[in-house]
């Protein structure tokens with residue numbers, strides 16, 4: 436057994452709703468003790484600036500370029516992460532010196548796997564100075580250097596957790612319904628197959644924001660009052676992404692929301708919730724075996740309409756769907772916990788990604804260590 440470290444993971448996902456902070460004690464292998472979690476939301480003004488920064492990012496050709504507002508936003512984002520660490524430590528009465536390492540994801544503003552280009556805002560050296568804790572950051576880049584998609588990286592953590600699932604037999608499939616959704620299949624022999632599976636909440640968020648001025652469809656209530664617009668759903672589900680021979684990781688802008696005239700508010704939300712659920716089942720068709728159990732994490736598990744559709748579609752394949760909590764996990768904390776786990780693996784030089792997870796040529800480690 437390797438050395439057990441105390442690690443904090445920091446995740447700011449594609450939904451751009453805030454910073455997730457989680458603590459894990461781990462050897463970076465099979466030993467995982469999950470600790471507390473805190474979500475620190477962005478204020479609406481900063482969220483708007485982050486979203487606008489996606490436009491500035493479109494002109495980036497090399498990953499260290501920071502055109503337009505990006506340099507200013509990166510600094511502010513990093514300082515906000517440092518404050519989130521302090522809030523977390525204070526909330527749970529934890530001593531800063533007890534934390535061995537922080538895994539820092541930052542904010543993806545551009546992801547073009549076909550050009551081996553992925554850009555996460557987040558200054559690891561500044562975060563190390565601000566927190567006084569060693570930081571492992573930029574964990575996607577080395578995977579791309581070795582021919583990988585640069586995402587998803589959480590699967591190796593799902594694999595570690597799969598050994599601890601209550602009453603479950605392998606194979607099992609973890610589903611993250613974040614802004615974008617991704618799947619991790621753990622086979623009976625422990626093999627991992629993972630990939631991005633399609634749009635998650637991001638289309639729904641943009642739809643209700645534009646048409647109702649609210650950031651997301653709480654509980655899927657708006658969607659629950661609508662009907663599925665079949666032609667609109669088909670437009671999304673016929674995207675070549677779902678039938679391509681090779682699995683491809685997604686950028687937030689790969690799927691765009693419908694135009695305002697495409698549907699009434701509730702019908703649009705209903706249709707996009709269905710698209711989120713159907714994308715998962717469609718993409719699962721590329722797994723070695725159709726799963727019999729889906730464990731759902733990420734904010735989308737709180738959208739009752741997505742979940743009802745997912746349960747119905749999975750039932751047609753004799754599969755069950757449970758939320759992360761039913762399996763004994765925290766569905767909000769999973770990605771932040773994974774970043775803590777990955778930071779420890781990085782320190783140990785263990786692989787973060789595998790041919791079955793990102794399509795990388797061989798298992799590779801990654802991440803840059805910044806000391807305070």
Ligand SMILES: Nc1ncnc2c1ncn2[C@@H]1O[C@H](COP(=O)(O)OP(=O)(O)OP(=O)(O)O)[C@@H](O)[C@H]1O
Pocket residue numbers: 447448449450451452611612613614615616635636637639640651652653654655732733734735737738739770
């Ligand atoms: N109570 C709720 N009801 C419905 N939807 C919710 C609820 N809470 C969160 N969500 C949805 O979940 C989204 C956030 O999910 P999550 O934090 O898992 O995404 P992320 O980590 O930013 O994305 P990704 O995993 O793609 O990086 C919100 O934008 C919203 O759409």
Ligand SMILES: CC(=O)N[C@H]1[C@@H]2OC[C@@H](O2)[C@@H](O)[C@@H]1O[C@H](C)C(=O)O
Pocket residue numbers: 448449543546553585586587588589590613614615616617631684685770
């Ligand atoms: C480039 C990037 O940030 N991708 C995210 C995004 O959000 C979900 C999905 O697309 C996943 O591939 C990835 O995040 C998770 C945390 C991952 O790497 O596993």
